[in-house]
Amino acid sequence: MIPFDFEYLPAHTTAEAVAYYVSRAKAGQSPLYCGGATEVVTLGRIGQLETGAVIDIRHIPSAQVLTQRHDQVVAGAGVTLTQIADSVLIAETFPLLAASAREIADRTARNQITLGGNICGQIFYREAVLPLLVCESAVRLAGPNGLRELPMDRVFDQTLRLQPGEFLVQTATDTVLAGAPWVYVKRRKMGSVGYPVVSAAAIRVDRDIRVAVSGVYPFPVRALDLEQALNRRELPLSRRIEAAVSTIRADLVLDDVEAARGYRLFVLRDVLREIVESLDA
Amino acid sequence: MQPVTLTVNGWVRTVVVRGSETLLDVLREQMGLTGAKPGCENGDCGACTVLVDGVPQKACLLLAAMAADCRVTTVEGLPRTQLQAAFIRCNAFQCGYCTPGFLVNAHALLACVAHPSERQTQEWLESNICRCTSYEEICEAVRTAADARDNGVAGEDEMPG
Numbered sequence: 181m182i183p184f185d186f187e188y189l190p191a192h193t194t195a196e197a198v199a200y201y202v203s204r205a206k207a208g209q210s211p212l213y214c215g216g217a218t219e220v221v222t223l224g225r226i227g228q229l230e231t232g233a234v235i236d237i238r239h240i241p242s243a244q245v246l247t248q249r250h251d252q253v254v255a256g257a258g259v260t261l262t263q264i265a266d267s268v269l270i271a272e273t274f275p276l277l278a279a280s281a282r283e284i285a286d287r288t289a290r291n292q293i294t295l296g297g298n299i300c301g302q303i304f305y306r307e308a309v310l311p312l313l314v315c316e317s318a319v320r321l322a323g324p325n326g327l328r329e330l331p332m333d334r335v336f337d338q339t340l341r342l343q344p345g346e347f348l349v350q351t352a353t354d355t356v357l358a359g360a361p362w363v364y365v366k367r368r369k370m371g372s373v374g375y376p377v378v379s380a381a382a383i384r385v386d387r388d389i390r391v392a393v394s395g396v397y398p399f400p401v402r403a404l405d406l407e408q409a410l411n412r413r414e415l416p417l418s419r420r421i422e423a424a425v426s427t428i429r430a431d432l433v434l435d436d437v438e439a440a441r442g443y444r445l446f447v448l449r450d451v452l453r454e455i456v457e458s459l460d461a
Numbered sequence: 462m463q464p465v466t467l468t469v470n471g472w473v474r475t476v477v478v479r480g481s482e483t484l485l486d487v488l489r490e491q492m493g494l495t496g497a498k499p500g501c502e503n504g505d506c507g508a509c510t511v512l513v514d515g516v517p518q519k520a521c522l523l524l525a526a527m528a529a530d531c532r533v534t535t536v537e538g539l540p541r542t543q544l545q546a547a548f549i550r551c552n553a554f555q556c557g558y559c560t561p562g563f564l565v566n567a568h569a570l571l572a573c574v575a576h577p578s579e580r581q582t583q584e585w586l587e588s589n590i591c592r593c594t595s596y597e598e599i600c601e602a603v604r605t606a607a608d609a610r611d612n613g614v615a616g617e618d619e620m621p622g
Binding site: 181182184186187188190216217218220221222225226234236262285286287288290291292371372373409 | 481507510518521523525587
């Protein structure tokens with residue numbers, strides 16, 4: 181049971197959602213936007229989240245889009261991870277996104293968790309972000325100042341840096357990058373459901389590999405210095421991997437009950453090896 | 462508090478809920494439908510699985526207000542099915558606490574895929590945990606129910622609502 185109450189407000193347009201936010205913020209209710217609301221329930225139960233109003237954005241038509249338009253693959257923030265993982269369109273145009281979505285939580289949970297909820301959630305891993313980072317996707321945001329579109333690398337720094345009252349409506353990814361050679365690796369402590377020790381999404385653009393990782397730091401990241409080291413083709417593979425891992429800030433690496441710091445770095449080496457062997461071929 | 466109209470197992474009923482109440486709490490405490498079980502209440506175990514518009518959802522993670530105007534099916538809405546008969550025939554349970562969640566999820570799987578592969582069955586059913594570890598028997602029950610449907614054995618009800 182959630183030990184506090186809140187207003188549940190389903191919004192049907194971006195303007196309605198923003199209006200709900202503005203009025204409830206003014207009333208001191210600390211409103212939150214939600215997709216599937218799984219974190220509202222799980223974190224609310226244990227006192228890590230509190231709000232007086234939850235604004236459901238799933239019914240906004242533009243947040244329900246899953247399409248290819250003008251050389252971009254467009255995914256709405258209200259689309260569930262199952263819809264992405266099962267979509268024929270996404271399998272054909274952005275298979276890396278489908279692969280990352282398919283590995284998050286379990287299927288029944290994915291029936292509820294939305295793309296936007298995963299990207300904007302509080303859980304460390306937020307693995308749906310990884311394909312968007314390596315493909316330099318754009319995010320379309322709605323807020324009190326209207327709509328804006330920004331490249332992911334300008335607005336994502338550990339979290340999606342939203343302005344007060346703003347929410348994610350869509351992501352848009354260039355079809356060439358979305359269709360680039362890819363590999364997705366997720367290593368768990370055990371089983372096929374659950375949080376990662378390390379997850380990584382990688383693509384090859386021309387001869388260079390791009391990598392974004394989750395489970396290393398307490399946030400998803402595309403590390404350009406790691407990529408640079410990994411792409412030093414003049415070096416033997418083992419030295420490329422060591423050079424890449426040496427760019428990791430050890431003091432920031434997660435060290436918790438899921439996996440110790442040293443183990444995460446050990447697994448990261450293995451993941452990077454798999455990526456290079458797959459994409460260098 | 463807000464009134465919410467829920468359609469559960471074909472019955473339309475208006476209940477008054479708090480915004481923060483989960484569908485699981487409302488089903489059990491206001492509607493007397495105790496088939497969906499509270500297990501972890503954290504979205505991990507799947508004992509509370511119900512169908513919302515035919516899609517399996519964990520009722521402990523779903524706000525009741527989010528199910529307004531949707532068709533909700535609990536295990537009580539799936540009586541006398543080939544799947545239940547197969548669970549009995551295959552001894553696909555021991556304590557039975559997880560069984561409603563498995564039945565609901567497997568019912569949706571069979572409604573969605575005529576002949577689920579082993580991989581599909583695993584992908585769907587790994588959302589549910591059986592602490593008595595009857596997994597092999599549960600998968601066998603799903604195969605048995607699919608075969609029974611192929612062979613025209615009577616008993617499988619249509620998806621209600």
